[in-house]
Amino acid sequence: MNMLIYLIPIALFMGAMGLMAFLWSLRSGQYDDLQGAAWRVLSDDDIDPPKP
Amino acid sequence: MSCCGVNADDVLALEAGRVSAEEILLASHSLGEGLRQLDLSVPDVHCGDCIMTIEKALVALPFVQTARVNLTSRRVSCVYREETSSGATDPSGIIEAIQAVGYRANLLAQADTQSEKTKNQLLLAVGVSGFAAANIMLLSVSVWSGADAATRDMFHWISALIAAPALVYAGRFFFRSAWSALKRGRTNMDVPISLAVSLSYGVSLWETAHHGEHAWFDATVSLLFFLLIGRTLDHIMREKARSAINGLARLAPRGALLVAPDGSRRYVAVDELRVGDVIAVAAGERIPIDGIVVAGESDLDTSIVTGESRPVSVFAGTEASSGAMNLTGALVIRATRLARNSLLAEIIALMEAAEGGRARYRRIADRAASLYSPAVHSLALATFLAWGIFGGDWKQALLVAVAVLIITCPCALGLAVPVVQVVAAGELFRRGVMVKDGSALERLAEIDCVAFDKTGTLTLGSPRLVRAETDVEPSLAIARALAVHSRHPLSRALAGAHNPAALLFDRVSETAGGGLQGAIGADLYKLGSARFACGQAIAVPGGDNALTEVMLSKNGRGVARFLFDDTLRPGAEDAVKSLQSSGFHTVMVSGDQQCVVDDTARALGLPQALGALTPKQKVEEIARLSAAGHRVLMVGDGINDAPALAAAHVSIAPSTASDVGRQAADFVFFNDRLDVVPQAVMIARRSARLIRQNFALAIGYNVLAVPIAMAGLATPLIASIAMSTSSLIVVANALRLARGNRPVARPSAATAPANFGVQTA
Incomplete structure (x- = not known):
């Protein structure tokens, strides 16, 4: 049962990483426009990057 | 058409609703380093092509830094520079660019953070x-x-x-x-x-x-x-x-052009106006405040205020109520009531009084x-x-x-x-219907009676040519060529989508409250009411006729007569029929004249049609039906419908409705067709x-x-x-x-180009 000392923190850590990733994606606006994102992935040409 | 006094293209371009650079500046916010962000609502975007079209059009502007369309909330957020090497920028170019590629763009009243x-x-x-x-x-x-x-x-x-x-x-x-x-x-x-x-x-x-x-x-x-x-x-x-x-909220008139006693003019906010102030309203603007016309003649489109489908002609001494659209001539108006005591304020008070049944509803x-x-x-x-x-x-x-x-x-x-x-709600959204909250769906399932407004709901509120009586063939072409110079709804309907460039007039002028006149060589053509065109009322008095009449005269002699009625909303007949066959009690409550109301009711097969109702009487009618044990669904759009929309058990408004009507309704449909109403009830x-x-x-x-x-x-x-x-x-x-009930046609997709066909014509 000694391996639990490593395994539980590892499991919790991986879960926490998932949570962090979710929080980051939420804060950075990844869910703001789900419909738009579905269309954008299909478009061939990119809009020009910001002009100098 | 440089020889004409009026340039048709310029007049039609007004329709798009210009927004001044000052208003845009107010709506945008600064990001620092000379950059500003402007958020606009674009209600017509619906697919990936729309995203690309709008973003490309905006990025092509020299002063725009980035532009990003949000398809879910139907908004564009655009970052632009306040100044470029060629001086201060004019941000109204952003809205114009979006309109130029065929989409409506509105400033957002305020971000709902x-x-x-x-x-x-x-x-x-x-x-x-x-x-x-x-x-x-x-x-x-x-x-x-x-x-x-x-x-x-x-x-x-x-x-x-x-x-x-x-x-x-x-x-x-x-x-x-x-x-x-x-x-x-x-x-x-x-x-x-x-x-x-x-x-x-x-x-x-x-x-x-x-x-x-x-x-x-x-x-x-x-x-x-x-x-x-x-x-x-x-x-x-x-x-x-x-x-x-x-996002649909149109800009209510926030300001007015105040005419000082010494004749100077300045732009002030509506709230600053006092009783007795004199303001100028140009053709194509909404009347910002209740008042009395002091100078000028024009026609007012009051369909959204009273439900009346025919434009009303106004001249010095008549009353003009806020919210009406000034169609043909410039007006000078003396304010008789403050903005906060205006008609709209009264309607809102009526709405609050009426909102009893809905607040009592428990989920x-x-x-x-x-x-x-x-x-x-x-x-x-x-x-x-x-x-x-x-x-x-x-x-x-x-x-x-x-x-x-x-x-x-x-x-x-x-x-x-x-x-x-x-x-x-997702199923309704696919058919172009928005649900404001879940309790609205529960209430909609309980209804057994449907009350319709007429103008703007059962009909589109735009006239349609039903009959042209003429003895000489080219009369129609002449009338159309004349009509294209005016923004009066009847002229617009007459001109239609035809290209009038074939005929050139030497002079064209418009008499507000009367009609248009144009000259070709020595011949003088007049298009308008019988009194205006022929000098006296010769035809059937139009007062209680359900059809609206327009005459064309050549040198004072009538040569053609055009009859109009209001266009029925597509699907209105199906909607009424399918509701009746499912056992719903249907009734029409309208603010329009009784003869026009009866005519529409006959066309649709509605058994009961009440005309010439005030907003208060509409509420009373709804209350009477509720007292009789009915649960009423109200379908309406105008400012005058808003209290009835609030009083009914549940209510639906088209997206073209007045702002206050849309706010009062539980459902808003973005589709031109009325048969979404029985579909919504079914869902x-x-x-x-x-x-x-x-x-x-x-x-x-x-x-x-x-x-x-x-x-x-x-x-x-x-x-x-x-x-x-x-x-x-x-x-x-x-x-x-x-499962298993996808709509046949894609809603709302076709409406955007259709709306803008007028401008490019």
């Missing part, structure tokens, strides 16, 4: 409770598979540590709502939820501290997780509708909760007492009672309503049936599970299996609503 914040908080809570539920479940599975003694205790302690912050963070929505309900002496679904969650956590903690065998941490947190999903879906549904509807979930929670709580109490008295072990009694509470916690009930309503009824089925499923599950729990046989394993299966069954049942 509060709702956006709530959505993010809910999503965060879903994330946190999901994380906690997954990890605790992992530990619980180890306990169920046989971990014992010290290992089990350690797992329980870790679970308790994970559950505590999740409970506080994710559970606060339920605790707050339950507390506010209890404070007002009422009970809602959140009361049993909060009680079960906090009691189960407390008991589990106590068990853990005493090396107990069963802890319910997994049940506690996964319950929160499921319920938060339901709540988040519900919130997103409402927010989507709200942002789409707010079906709350009604269920008011029966459910006393039953559940008394069952738990009875279990506790029975085990305590007959078993003698009060600690064991408490554990069993908590197990009863957890098993009966309305997890499936909490999902039963929102999931069905979200699926129904609402089907969702009500599914909600009842879901309740039956959830209660059936409780009937099976409660005896097990009361017998003291429920373990955390049984509880979590039972809870998850009941939730899954309820969700699967709700998804049946969307």
Whole structure:
């Protein structure tokens, strides 16, 4: 049962990483426009990057 | 057409609604370093091509830094530089660029940040409770598979540590709502939820501290997780509708051109106007304030204010009410009432007075909760007492009672309503109907009577040429060529989509309240009312004729006569027929003249048509129907319909409705066709049936599970299996609503180009 000392923190850590990733994606606006994102992935040409 | 006094293209371009650079500056906000951000609502975007078209058009502007379309909320956010090397920029170019590629663009009244914040908080809570539920479940599975003694205790302690912050963070929505309900002496679904969650956590903690065998941490947190999903879906549904509807808000006149006694003019805010102030209103603008015309002649389109479909001609001495559109000539108006006492303010007061029935409506979930929670709580109490008295072990009694509470916690009930309503709202959205909130769907399912407004609802409020009586063939072409110079609705209908470039007039002038005149060589053509065109009223007096009449004269002699009526909204006939065949009582309540109303009622086969109603009389009619035991659905659009929309059991407005009408309505349809109304009723009824089925499923599950729990046989394993299966069954049942009834035609997609065909013609 000694391996639990490593395994539980590892499991919790991986879960926490998932949570962090979710929080980051939420804060950075990844869910703001789900419909738009579905269309954008299909478009061939990119809009020009910001002009100098 | 340089020889003409009026350039047709310029006149038509006015229609797009120009927004001044000052207004844009007010609506945008600074990002620092000379950059400003402007958020616009573009209600017509619907696919990937729209995104690309608009973004390309905007990025092509020299002063635009970035532009990004949000398809979900139908907005564009555009960052632009305040100054370029060639001087200060004119941000109105942004709106013009969007309009040039064929989309409407409106300034956003104000960003609704509060709702956006709530959505993010809910999503965060879903994330946190999901994380906690997954990890605790992992530990619980180890306990169920046989971990014992010290290992089990350690797992329980870790679970308790994970559950505590999740409970506080994710559970606060339920605790707050339950507390506010209890404070007002009422009970809602959140009361049993909060009680079960906090009691189960407390008991589990106590068990853990005493090396107990069963802890319910997994049940506690996964319950929160499921319920938060339901709540988040519900919130997103409402927010989507709200942002789409707010995006349509046209700019109410915020300012007016004040004419000082010395003749100088300056632009002031509407609120600063006082009684007796004199203002100038150009053709194509809305009247900002109630007043009396002092100078000028024009025609006013009051369809949105009174429901009258024909333009009213005004001259010095007549009254002009706020909200009416000034069509043909410039007017000078003396204000007779302050903006806050204006007609619109009166309508809003009427609306507030009328809003009784809807506030009293209790959501079906709350009604269920008011029966459910006393039953559940008394069952738990009875279990506790029975085990305590007959078993003698009060600690064991408490554990069993908590197990009863957890098993009966309305997890499936909490999902039963929102999931069905979200699926129904999605189904309606695909047909171009926005649902403002879930209770509207419940109320729509209960109606048995439909009241329609006429102008703008059953009809489109735009005239249609029905008959041209002429003895000489080219008259029609001449009339069309003349009509293209005017923005009067009748002229617009006459000109239609025809290209009038073939005929050139030497001079064209428009007489407000009369008509147009144009000269070709020595011949003088006049187009307008019979009195204007022929010098006297020769034809049938048009007063109580249902058709509107326009005459064309050549050198004072009438050569052609055109008759117009109001265009019926597509699908209006089908809508009325299908509602009648399903047994609904249908009635028309209109502010228009009785003869016009009767005519429309005949065309649609409506048995009862009431005309010339004031806003107050409309409310009284709705109240009379309600008193007779009917539950009324009101379909209307105008400012004058708003109180009736608020008074009715439930209401629908088209997206072209007045702002106040749209705010008052529960549903807004973005489609030109009226037959979405019976479809919406049908979907609402089907969702009500599914909600009842879901309740039956959830209660059936409780009937099976409660005896097990009361017998003291429920373990955390049984509880979590039972809870998850009941939730899954309820969700699967709700998804049946969307199955197998896709709409045939894509709604709203075709409307954007159609609206703009006029401008490019």
